Amino acid sequence: MAPMLMSSVVMVMLLAAPTPAPVPAKTWKVTGSDVTFELSSKDLRALRGGKELFGLRSREKEFLSNFEAEPDTDMSNWEGFESYKVLSVVGPWVSYETSNSGYTGGAHPYAHEGYVTEDVTKKPGTFSLLDVFAEKDVLKALKADAFIRKHIHDEDAFKKARTVQALMASLQPGEDCVGFLSGLDAVRRSVAFHHLEANKVAVRIAFGYDNEACRGNKFVVGVLLPLPVALRPAFERAAKREEGFLMKDAKAAQAPAVDFSWEPSDATKP
Template identity: 85%
Template sequence: MERMLMSSVVMVVLLATPAPAPASPQAKTWKVTGSEVTFEQSPKDLRALRGGKEVFGLRSREKEFLSNFESDADTDTSNWEGFESYKVLSVVGPWVSYETSISGYTGGAHPYAHENYVTQDVSKDPGAFSLLDAFAEKDVLKALKADAFVRKHIRDDDAFKKARTVQAMLESLDPGEDCVGFSSGLDAVKRSVAFHHLEAHKVAVRIAFGYDNESCRGNKFVVGVLLPLPVALRPAFERAAKREEGFLMKDAKAAQAPSVDFAWEPSDAKKP
């Protein structure tokens, strides 16, 4: 009887012992092979450094965001509001792809709203990245022409078939009821992209097209294409796929890809 009671006590103690707390997410640092770029990733930020100087960051954008709402003698911001979010989608070599969401009101008849993808080459000046420089344009054109969503919006079938450049192909499309911004879509093909996963020697690329006009503001349309992966780019993409240096979009959650949110409201705004 005494042995039975002792066993019961041991069992109660074991059941009452709390499970160990899950390990908190840790910061991660890696240097991009063959470059001067070092990334520092934490649960709340992603920074890229060159020579110890930040050339890309999420949290550091807050100061500029807030500066847009500073009052002066000529501007009444009492009824303004603004919201911005940045979510990292993929990091391949020195290329950071992220999703932006920007909305608010700064006077006038309507609020504003915009969502987009952006890829930035942090080893170069902002805006220097272009998908059409990194991948053969003929391959991008072929993949877009084969996409069902793109083909659904053909306005001029003959011009679509004859198009030899992405720009010419986009000009043959119609925004349709979806209100897709194909008319300004060349910039989207160049820079509004993220890298999703690898298939053999191809990479799945997501391209985010914006909206055609203000009546459909805030919309974005993501097209997925498979592109042949140039030999020179394979090592960087393979390291990202293994999460040795960066990560691809399909692994963003597992890689604890960071995101940030900024908000500004008048100081006398009602709080929930």
């Protein structure tokens, strides 16, 4: 009887234990700017004068707008899923992994995974790795990568390539179906910053798929790039988690991830 009594007491104590308080949001101001980041377990927001420049949760409205009912459109078999996972924050640059999939009619469903880097002080889609790192350094690092070299189609063109675009044109998708045809865009924007190594930064580049038969695949290449002197303070602050964080510390920094989904209500299902 005594062991059962003890178990009951322990159970009561466990049930009565207080719920852990939520981790408070962390905020920091980007040095040399008027932008403030607000990081919580549920969201990452960038604000200027109280106005949101960047956010994850606020994207749900736009996502749901894709599934607004239209006259004479059968949406009973539609579905959609979308997720965002923050990978790194350096200065005003936010890098995240995005995934979306579903079906909205047509011959087949859709699926995509990739990385995105945004400069929250500028319009979406304007960040380019080649604007902040020397293209010759990016090109040299890509040429040295074993995964890239495995996909050489034209050896002579590969050796002579003087731009990332020319390099991509010398590669082939291979059996794994790598999307090198759109590889220039991947090098520009589908990136995240992983860690510092001496005076270099480890950059992750996510290449997409070549055609719809391989939809949903992504291929991540890691390169080391010389860190320009002007960028070192921002990257060092991120490495110390004073302002942002690098990809290797994303878990420790409690980087948020959000998920959105849509499915037809029972009333509209066949």
